[in-house]
Amino acid sequence: MPEKQYLVTPGPTPVPPEVLAATARPMIHHRGPDYRRMLARLFERLPQLWQTANDVLLFTAAGTGAMESAVANTCSPGDRVLVASAGYFGERWAAIASRYGCDVVHLRYAWGETPDAAQIGAKLEEMGGAHAVLLTHSETSTGVVLDLRELAGRVAGSGALILVDAISSLAAVPLETDAWGLDVVVTSSHKALMCPPGLSLVSVSPAALAAAGRATSPRFYLDWETTLKAQRSSPPDSAFSPAISLILGLDVAVDMILGDGLDAAFERHRRLGRACRAGVKAMGLELFSPDEDRAAVVTAIRTPPDLDSSAVVLAMRESSGVTIIGGQGELKGKIVRIGHIGYVDVFDITTALAALEKALADAGAEIERGAATTAALEAYGDGVPVS
Amino acid sequence: MPEKQYLVTPGPTPVPPEVLAATARPMIHHRGPDYRRMLARLFERLPQLWQTANDVLLFTAAGTGAMESAVANTCSPGDRVLVASAGYFGERWAAIASRYGCDVVHLRYAWGETPDAAQIGAKLEEMGGAHAVLLTHSETSTGVVLDLRELAGRVAGSGALILVDAISSLAAVPLETDAWGLDVVVTSSHKALMCPPGLSLVSVSPAALAAAGRATSPRFYLDWETTLKAQRSSPPDSAFSPAISLILGLDVAVDMILGDGLDAAFERHRRLGRACRAGVKAMGLELFSPDEDRAAVVTAIRTPPDLDSSAVVLAMRESSGVTIIGGQGELKGKIVRIGHIGYVDVFDITTALAALEKALADAGAEIERGAATTAALEAYGDGVPVS
Numbered sequence: 109m110p111e112k113q114y115l116v117t118p119g120p121t122p123v124p125p126e127v128l129a130a131t132a133r134p135m136i137h138h139r140g141p142d143y144r145r146m147l148a149r150l151f152e153r154l155p156q157l158w159q160t161a162n163d164v165l166l167f168t169a170a171g172t173g174a175m176e177s178a179v180a181n182t183c184s185p186g187d188r189v190l191v192a193s194a195g196y197f198g199e200r201w202a203a204i205a206s207r208y209g210c211d212v213v214h215l216r217y218a219w220g221e222t223p224d225a226a227q228i229g230a231k232l233e234e235m236g237g238a239h240a241v242l243l244t245h246s247e248t249s250t251g252v253v254l255d256l257r258e259l260a261g262r263v264a265g266s267g268a269l270i271l272v273d274a275i276s277s278l279a280a281v282p283l284e285t286d287a288w289g290l291d292v293v294v295t296s297s298h299k300a301l302m303c304p305p306g307l308s309l310v311s312v313s314p315a316a317l318a319a320a321g322r323a324t325s326p327r328f329y330l331d332w333e334t335t336l337k338a339q340r341s342s343p344p345d346s347a348f349s350p351a352i353s354l355i356l357g358l359d360v361a362v363d364m365i366l367g368d369g370l371d372a373a374f375e376r377h378r379r380l381g382r383a384c385r386a387g388v389k390a391m392g393l394e395l396f397s398p399d400e401d402r403a404a405v406v407t408a409i410r411t412p413p414d415l416d417s418s419a420v421v422l423a424m425r426e427s428s429g430v431t432i433i434g435g436q437g438e439l440k441g442k443i444v445r446i447g448h449i450g451y452v453d454v455f456d457i458t459t460a461l462a463a464l465e466k467a468l469a470d471a472g473a474e475i476e477r478g479a480a481t482t483a484a485l486e487a488y489g490d491g492v493p494v495s
Numbered sequence: 496m497p498e499k500q501y502l503v504t505p506g507p508t509p510v511p512p513e514v515l516a517a518t519a520r521p522m523i524h525h526r527g528p529d530y531r532r533m534l535a536r537l538f539e540r541l542p543q544l545w546q547t548a549n550d551v552l553l554f555t556a557a558g559t560g561a562m563e564s565a566v567a568n569t570c571s572p573g574d575r576v577l578v579a580s581a582g583y584f585g586e587r588w589a590a591i592a593s594r595y596g597c598d599v600v601h602l603r604y605a606w607g608e609t610p611d612a613a614q615i616g617a618k619l620e621e622m623g624g625a626h627a628v629l630l631t632h633s634e635t636s637t638g639v640v641l642d643l644r645e646l647a648g649r650v651a652g653s654g655a656l657i658l659v660d661a662i663s664s665l666a667a668v669p670l671e672t673d674a675w676g677l678d679v680v681v682t683s684s685h686k687a688l689m690c691p692p693g694l695s696l697v698s699v700s701p702a703a704l705a706a707a708g709r710a711t712s713p714r715f716y717l718d719w720e721t722t723l724k725a726q727r728s729s730p731p732d733s734a735f736s737p738a739i740s741l742i743l744g745l746d747v748a749v750d751m752i753l754g755d756g757l758d759a760a761f762e763r764h765r766r767l768g769r770a771c772r773a774g775v776k777a778m779g780l781e782l783f784s785p786d787e788d789r790a791a792v793v794t795a796i797r798t799p800p801d802l803d804s805s806a807v808v809l810a811m812r813e814s815s816g817v818t819i820i821g822g823q824g825e826l827k828g829k830i831v832r833i834g835h836i837g838y839v840d841v842f843d844i845t846t847a848l849a850a851l852e853k854a855l856a857d858a859g860a861e862i863e864r865g866a867a868t869t870a871a872l873e874a875y876g877d878g879v880p881v882s
Contacts, residue, residue: 113523120522120739131740132519135507135691136500137818141809168693169556170735173716180713208713298736304522306555306693306738325713326567326595329560348557349685351693351738352507353518422528431524 111429116460118248118276118406118433118447120298120305123357124364127303127451131357138350144343150359151344156366157278157301158293158311160285165310165335168351171275171296174308176204177330178271178292179242182319185209187239190232190268192223196249196436197273201242208325213238219438220250220396220408229262239319240269240291246277249436251397251408251445253281257288264289269316275299275308276405279365280377280449291316297354300373300405302361302450306354312336377404379488380448380457386487387461387480391468396443406447408435409464412473416441423467430463454488498816503847505635505663505793505820505834507685507692510744511751514690518744525737531730537746538731543753544665544688545680545698547672552697552722555738558662558683561695563591564717565658565679566629568699569706572596574626577619577655579610583636583823584660588629595712600625606825607637607783607795616649627656627678633664636823638784638795638832640668644675651676656703662686662695663792666752667764667836678703684741687760687792689748689837693741699723764791766875767835767844773874774848774867778855783830793834795822796851799860803828810854817850841875 115122123131136143154164167174183189189210191202194217205212215231217223223243232238241263246253256272263270271292274283278293280300285293291313298305312320312332320332328334329348338347365373381404388395388409396408411417418434418441425431435443446460461480468475502509510518523530541551554561570576576597578589581604592599602618604610610630619625628650633640643659650657658679661670665680667687672680678700685692699707699719707719715721716735725734752760768791775782775796783795798804805821805828812818822830833847848867855862 113521115522115524117524119736120524123522128519128521131691132515134500134515135502135510135685137502137504137507137820138692139820140812140818168738169560169716170737172735173556173560176715204715207715296736298522298739304518304738304740305525305736306741328563328591328594329556330716348559349506349683349692350557351555351691351741352685353691354693354738354741425527431527433524433526 114430114456114459116430116432116446116456118299118445118449119296121302121447121450122452123304124302124361124451126364127357127361130360131304131353133356135352138346138352143352144345146356146359147344150362151339153362153366154309155311157362157370158285159283159287160311162285162311162313163336163339165312165332165339167308167330167335168306169308170305171294171308172200173330174294174310175201175273177310177327177332178294179204179208179210180325180327180330181332182240182269182292182316182323183208183210184324186211188213188235189240189242190215190235190238191242192228193217193244194221194223194250194252195219195244195247197247198244201244201273205242220252222252222398223254223259225255225259225262228259232263232266232268237266238268240271242271243273245272245274245283246281246405248276248406249439251403251406253277253402253405255402256283260288260290269319276449279370279373281402281404282374285311297358300449301358303357304354306351307358377449380404380452380454381407383454383457383484383488384446384448387457387484390476390479390483391461391465392476405449406445408443408445410443415471415473417444420444420467420471423470424463427470428463428466430460432460432464454485458484501817501843501846503817503819503833503843505686505832505836506683508689508834508837509839510691511689511748511838513751514744514748517747518691518740520743522739525733525739530739531732533743533746534731537749538726540749540753541696542698544749544757545672546670546674547698549672549698549700550723550726552699552719552726554695554717554722555693556695557692558681558695559587560717561681561697562588562660564697564714564719565681566591566595566597567712567714567717568719569627569656569679569703569710570595570597571711573598575600575622576627576629577602577622577625578629579615580604580631581608581610581637581639582606582631582634584634585631588631588660592629607639609639609785610641610646612642612645612649615646619650619653619655624653625655627658629658630660632659632661632670633668633792635663635793636826638790638793640664640789640792643670647675647677656706663836666757666760668789668791669761672698684745687836688745690744691741693738694745764836767791767839767841768794770841770844770871770875771833771835774844774871777863777866777870778848778852779863792836793832795830795832797830802858802860804831807831807854807858810857811850814857815850815853817847819847819851841872845871
């Protein structure tokens with residue numbers, strides 16, 4: 109019998125059986141009336157997840173494709189943009205903007221640091237403003253989640269568009285698109301939206317759409333105007349063959365999330381983050397990601413310096429069937445990361461912690477054994493007394 | 496009980512239950528060893544479908560995204576390209592190339608005509624050569640399938656890259672990438688590959704890759720070099736979060752197709768096309784697509800001039816649960832199209848014909864009743880005597 113598998117990574121994330129079942133329905137046509145009725149329902153509810161009155165555009169692509177759409181549709185060669193990065197995905201914003209010929213001012217923080225609102229505000233003043241500011245709400249490579257409200261507050265009023273990679277944060281931690289003045293907010297299906305990977309979504313403000321009307325960068329498949337025109341048809345249509353099965357799954361997942369409400373989702377993720385951090389600390393390991401409630405997406409953990417964290421990840425996978433991930437880029441070999449967004453409960457966390465404990469002990473690391481599970485459960489709490 | 500549904504369109508196409516089941520497996524991670532082993536197997540087998548030694552690049556995107564990748568990676572603004580179009584998807588090549596600033600010479604045939612090799616050769620001479628020639632192997636909007644071998648033969652030797660949209664033809668009708676000298680051949684998952692939509696694939700010749708090294712058009716998500724580097728890792732990797740569930744399905748579908756062999760697939764599609772055309776003619780309807788074996792992808796049928804073909808499609812859907820499609824662009828309202836690629840057998844064809852017969856009769860059209868099913872079955876043939 110094959111080993112039972114557990115997925116505890118920050119994307120892809122586990123998919124609820126109801127969503128899997130929807131993705132496996134016999135194929136239907138994307139111009140048929142039932143599909144288009146489903147799309148109408150979906151486009152009506154999606155903006156609630158962004159807390160916005162803006163349109164949310166749906167693309168069949170990885171999150172990077174949607175990030176690229178933000179640059180290609182709002183920027184022209186030579187446009188001056190400010191990228192604040194503190195990890196792998198912040199660097200990606202800078203790489204995309206460079207490819208499109210933007211004049212990129214790159215405020216580069218050490219990986220694991222939290223970009224600072226005052227510094228970003230000062231840099232923007234020093235630059236005399238910018239066409240756009242590109243931010244990473246949740247830096248999945250380090251576990252850091254920005255204080256996006258404060259940061260956007262510093263940028264707002266400068267005239268710069270605010271483009272946000274919220275791929276791993278949307279529907280996991282609070283994000284108020286309209287109240288915070290965010291022009292473009294990108295997410296993906298396989299994070300807190302609990303779906304398989306393959307879809308990405310972008311909210312676009314009126315200012316972002318106006319910029320798209322002027323931007324000269326070439327684009328076709330990721331062109332916002334083309335997609336918006338199709339989505340605004342009545343009933344909504346698709347500009348290009350959409351990933352029908354994944355979108356049927358997304359429809360179910362959105363129902364599940366909004367059924368409980370966004371606040372419940374945020375609270376659940378806060379508690380999962382607390383549980384994970386408490387377990388890690390009880391084991392005597394050092395947190396790499398911040399020990400704070402906002403860091404509710406993924407917990408990054410330093411592995412003992414004499415161990416290669418990639419080998420730890422592989423050992424967990426081989427001996428326990430539990431998949432977490434190691435470090436990316438300059439953090440490769442130094443950290444492991446446990447994801448806790450989407451369809452995750454506290455027993456996914458205790459499973460990941462127990463398998464980590466076992467793998468580290470097997471490798472001869474000096475860690476506290478037998479403490480992590482209980483610490484995680486206590487930190488999670490549930491407020492429901494046993495009667 | 497909801498009405499039973501039948502999908503008989505040229506994309507999306509019906510998905511075999513084995514493929515659906517693979518797409519609905521609990522999620523796994525794309526950096527895990529089992530996923531990467533599956534990728535290795537997949538990338539080893541995919542080129543057989545193209546009949547090529549070239550790499551086949553896999554993108555999470557609609558076919559249009561892969562077509563765009565062909566232009567963005569091989570062309571720079573000002574490059575002179577020849578587009579031969581005779582329908583909706585040929586026009587798309589021209590639109591993409593225009594967006595990327597190419598100098599587009601557009602040899603535009605009437606929709607439904609078959610682009611002619613001699614004319615294309617003459618045009619190319621008149622132009623003094625071209626950077627690339629953009630062709631549509633199977634024009635899904637009209638049902639026409641090019642004599643690609645002859646056409647490519649005229650272009651080969653001129654120094655022009657040959658870029659082919661084979662989205663609805665690959666694995667349905669013969670296509671020999673290397674023998675015919677095709678530099679870029681694009682297809683999609685939801686056509687003859689029998690998968691849900693959401694993936695597209697592109698074979699790239701050494702000449703195409705060399706052009707990609709020189710092309711200045713901006714691209715990031717659809718950049719060939721980035722994807723090639725990831726795919727050529729050992730074991731293969733993904734440049735960006737891939738549509739894992741769809742790729743697990745593709746792995747199963749490719750096994751199914753290659754298990755029977757490509758020649759069996761071509762023969763099956765030829766017979767399905769014959770069956771469909773025989774049924775249409777037995778009903779007394781006029782074919783819009785050519786009455787020839789090569790037109791094995793989709794059969795386009797003129798509807799009686801006093802009927803709106805879109806209404807016929809809707810009526811079939813409403814009264815029979817059978818989904819075929821109408822015309823696109825200038826053919827809207829004038830034709831209906833029955834698809835027969837992928838996981839289709841002759842009883843899908845007889846079902847579509849029977850429902851079409853019923854819808855036309857209900858609408859008062861003068862058609863021959865009761866002849867189509869038998870004509871289709873006889874034209875399909877199976878050579879297996881009842882003992």
